Amino acid sequence: MAGRVAIVEVAQISGGDSKDNYYDQAYLVTKEVLAKAGVTKDEVGAVVSSASDIFHGGISCASAYYNEAVVAFLKNSSRQDGESLFALVYGVMRILSGHYDTVLVAGLCKGSENPPNDTCTGMFGDPFYLRPIGMNETVAASYQMRLYMERYGITEEQCAKVAVKNLHNALRNPYAHRKGRYTVDDILNSGRIIDPLTTLQIAPKSEGFVAMLLASEEKAAKLTGKPVWFKGYGSSLDTFHFGDRDLLQGQLKNAAAKAYRMAGLTDPRREIDLAEISEPYAFQELMWYEDLGFCGEGEGGNLIDSGVTRTDGELPVNPSGGVLANNPYVSRGLQRAVEAFLQIRGEAGERQVAKKVKTALVHGTHGFAGQCHAVAILGSQE
Amino acid sequence: MGRAVAVVGVGQTRHGRRMDVSYPELVREGVMAVFEDTGLTPDDIDGVVSGTMPSMMEGVALTHFYFADAIQAVGKPVLKTETCGSTGMSIAHTAYYWIASGMADVILAVGHEKMNEGDSQATMTTVAEPFYQRPFISGAPGVFSMQSAIWKDRFGLSDEKVREAAAYISKTHHDSAFDNPYAHIKIRTTIEQIVNARIITYPVRLLDVCPNSDGVCAVIFASEEKARKMGRKVAWVKGIGYRGDEYFFGDSDKAEWVSAIEAAKQAYAQAGIKNPRKELDVAEVYNPFTFQEMMLYECFGFAAPGEAPDLVLKGTFARQGELPCDPSGGVLCTNPIGASGLIRVAEAALQVTGKGGAHQVPGARLALAHAMGGVAQFNGVMILGSEL
Numbered sequence: 001m002a003g004r005v006a007i008v009e010v011a012q013i014s015g016g017d018s019k020d021n022y023y024d025q026a027y028l029v030t031k032e033v034l035a036k037a038g039v040t041k042d043e044v045g046a047v048v049s050s051a052s053d054i055f056h057g058g059i060s061c062a063s064a065y066y067n068e069a070v071v072a073f074l075k076n077s078s079r080q081d082g083e084s085l086f087a088l089v090y091g092v093m094r095i096l097s098g099h100y101d102t103v104l105v106a107g108l109c110k111g112s113e114n115p116p117n118d119t120c121t122g123m124f125g126d127p128f129y130l131r132p133i134g135m136n137e138t139v140a141a142s143y144q145m146r147l148y149m150e151r152y153g154i155t156e157e158q159c160a161k162v163a164v165k166n167l168h169n170a171l172r173n174p175y176a177h178r179k180g181r182y183t184v185d186d187i188l189n190s191g192r193i194i195d196p197l198t199t200l201q202i203a204p205k206s207e208g209f210v211a212m213l214l215a216s217e218e219k220a221a222k223l224t225g226k227p228v229w230f231k232g233y234g235s236s237l238d239t240f241h242f243g244d245r246d247l248l249q250g251q252l253k254n255a256a257a258k259a260y261r262m263a264g265l266t267d268p269r270r271e272i273d274l275a276e277i278s279e280p281y282a283f284q285e286l287m288w289y290e291d292l293g294f295c296g297e298g299e300g301g302n303l304i305d306s307g308v309t310r311t312d313g314e315l316p317v318n319p320s321g322g323v324l325a326n327n328p329y330v331s332r333g334l335q336r337a338v339e340a341f342l343q344i345r346g347e348a349g350e351r352q353v354a355k356k357v358k359t360a361l362v363h364g365t366h367g368f369a370g371q372c373h374a375v376a377i378l379g380s381q382e
Numbered sequence: 383m384g385r386a387v388a389v390v391g392v393g394q395t396r397h398g399r400r401m402d403v404s405y406p407e408l409v410r411e412g413v414m415a416v417f418e419d420t421g422l423t424p425d426d427i428d429g430v431v432s433g434t435m436p437s438m439m440e441g442v443a444l445t446h447f448y449f450a451d452a453i454q455a456v457g458k459p460v461l462k463t464e465t466c467g468s469t470g471m472s473i474a475h476t477a478y479y480w481i482a483s484g485m486a487d488v489i490l491a492v493g494h495e496k497m498n499e500g501d502s503q504a505t506m507t508t509v510a511e512p513f514y515q516r517p518f519i520s521g522a523p524g525v526f527s528m529q530s531a532i533w534k535d536r537f538g539l540s541d542e543k544v545r546e547a548a549a550y551i552s553k554t555h556h557d558s559a560f561d562n563p564y565a566h567i568k569i570r571t572t573i574e575q576i577v578n579a580r581i582i583t584y585p586v587r588l589l590d591v592c593p594n595s596d597g598v599c600a601v602i603f604a605s606e607e608k609a610r611k612m613g614r615k616v617a618w619v620k621g622i623g624y625r626g627d628e629y630f631f632g633d634s635d636k637a638e639w640v641s642a643i644e645a646a647k648q649a650y651a652q653a654g655i656k657n658p659r660k661e662l663d664v665a666e667v668y669n670p671f672t673f674q675e676m677m678l679y680e681c682f683g684f685a686a687p688g689e690a691p692d693l694v695l696k697g698t699f700a701r702q703g704e705l706p707c708d709p710s711g712g713v714l715c716t717n718p719i720g721a722s723g724l725i726r727v728a729e730a731a732l733q734v735t736g737k738g739g740a741h742q743v744p745g746a747r748l749a750l751a752h753a754m755g756g757v758a759q760f761n762g763v764m765i766l767g768s769e770l
């Protein structure tokens with residue numbers, strides 16, 4: 001890999017329901033990131049966006065719809081489906097290829113115009129086996145949670161603690177959709193959706209328009225005094241059929257290992273200062289701790305108990321409130337990258353963590369019980 | 383710019399109405415074909431790019447999940463590239479950038495569609511937003527027939543001449559499809575049948591329009607080092623270009639279609655092509671509609687604006703002509719949409735490596751592949767050559 005890629009600026013719009021329409025939100029977030037970077041739309045080399053037709057308000061071919069709103073008119077553009085971190089890494093590739101020195105990366109999802117998330121995720125199922133039994137992401141997660149608790153003796157209280165922490169963190173995040181001061185009991189008594197999952201342990205359906213300007217090293221030097229560097233990426237896909245998978249031995253370890261190798265990290269637990277991870281279901285944050293190497297197998301419950309992952313802890317995880325606080329399905333991965341960027345730059349406002357953040361981990365997942373994972377490492381250091 | 387990238391092998395399914403297989407089985411058939419062609423195995427692949435039309439087409443969303451096994455992506459990084467009709471070309475571009483960036487050496491690109499599982503025109507109607515465009519833009523023929531009419535009007539072309547030239551294109555492509563073992567529609571037809579075929583959307587008649595096909599195309603891209611090690615003829619990526627117009631049909635000039643013109647210009651500049659009609663040996667133009675194909679010839683500099691029908695009737699773009707276009711029979715005879723753009727790349731690669739079989743253009747060394755999509759918005763181009 002020759003050369004390096006920096007994130008120059010970021011912008012985000014999020015929340016539960018906006019008065020602005022899709023076009024306005026797509027345009028405003030794009031305009032904001034370009035204004036912050038001091039770049040005109042004509043100076044943007046290429047545009048890589050992410051959106052999914054199934055999460056796009058009933059309009060197919062998402063990028064056809066918002067093409068000019070993300071300044072892609074008469075530019076070389078492309079779109080990634082499902083996971084917005086795919087768009088981040090594709091943007092990085094375009095710069096590393098030497099073809100472009102700036103790329104606008106966008107993640108777009110207007111939850112308020114979509115049906116319930118699981119009406120959409122149910123469409124991931126094949127028509128023969130999974131569709132007829134009503135499989136969707138929440139059903140899949142309930143299997144995974146039960147298995148996780150049984151195999152490792154993790155308690156429902158430990159799972160609920162993730163929601164307590166993240167929804168509390170979200171109080172300091174003006175971009176969060178759902179937030180509040182809850183107790184473990186509040187979380188456990190918030191109403192069972194699918195046993196053992198309760199309402200507050202399941203991510204909401206949110207809006208999320210995220211834009212990011214990437215630049216080559218040379219270009220970044222002209223645009224910002226505080227570049228945040230793209231340092232590594234890994235992603236991995238699991239097999240489709242449920243019966244073929246061990247739901248507790250997924251692909252996140254593999255994705256993380258690739259990202260750590262690329263970023264040159266050998267002791268991620270110590271080298272990573274902060275993590276923004278995708279936990280559409282509270283217990284998954286504990287599982288992902290283990291797969292990311294933040295603790296040993298089956299020790300996710302102990303880690304949350306220890307307070308290490310609190311905002312004031314040694315390794316803050318989801319100081320933004322994470323996906324439990326704001327869940328624009330497709331753009332949630334890129335939203336994690338935006339939050340990591342802000343923490344690295346020290347610009348996260350009230351949610352800025354106490355410790356200095358040099359290296360941050362960003363994670364996205366989509367699919368039944370985490371069928372696909374993507375991990376990116378960002379950092380302030382060259 | 384970047385590292386050199388080559389197409390080292392291609393695979394296609396037999397395209398058509400494939401009710402003999404399920405959708406994942408069809409995908410697997412296409413993917414296995416490229417492994418057979420290259421002698422590579424899934425272990426040699428660093429990452430997979432896949433893509434298709436909107437989920438409404440077959441009723442399964444985010445198909446990289448369902449096809450994880452069929453595309454041999456388990457345990458690997460994937461990218462899921464979708465840009466409507468130009469998806470197949472955008473998949474090829476993604477594979478190119480992945481390798482050119484240095485982040486991978488060998489990438490499998492897979493485009494797939496099984497259109498007989500659903501209602502393609504209903505699906506494409508949902509590309510238009512519900513307030514202004516959807517009430518009158520129904521499916522692809524609506525959009526592209528309007529575009530043909532705008533073009534004809536702009537250059538004062540007579541209905542008769544354009545009709546005659548379109549029929550010539552239809553006849554030659556339908557004949558060519560017999561030389562392509564993977565083509566879907568194989569019918570012997572006459573000019574008389576073509577001009578009298580049932581109207582779909584004026585001026586488009588049944589034999590001016592592509593079919594609904596089930597089909598998959600898989601292409602393996604590799605870095606220069608890996609490609610040379612394989613010791614076989616490969617097709618080098620010489621240039622790539624892509625442009626997108628505004629969404630609302632009335633906002634952009636569709637007769638001198640700027641996104642097509644600019645996409646080709648970008649690719650030509652990279653490939654050092656100044657006179658495309660002379661320098662290119664063959665072109666695979668994405669041609670679901672005969673009328674639109676002529677307009678695209680002009681956008682790509684194969685003909686001056688308004689000149690395409692005359693050149694078509696002179697045989698300039700026929701198999702023995704100066705610049706043979708769509709010797710495979712093109713999209714007109716085979717259109718599994720998510721695969722169609724990638725099939726253009728595969729066909730261009732076959733031509734410049736001399737593997738075109740019965741539809742080989744003798745001595746082809748430089749080829750253009752193209753795809754388009756959106757509400758007449760997107761155009762993507764890739765130039766492939768036999769020499770780096």
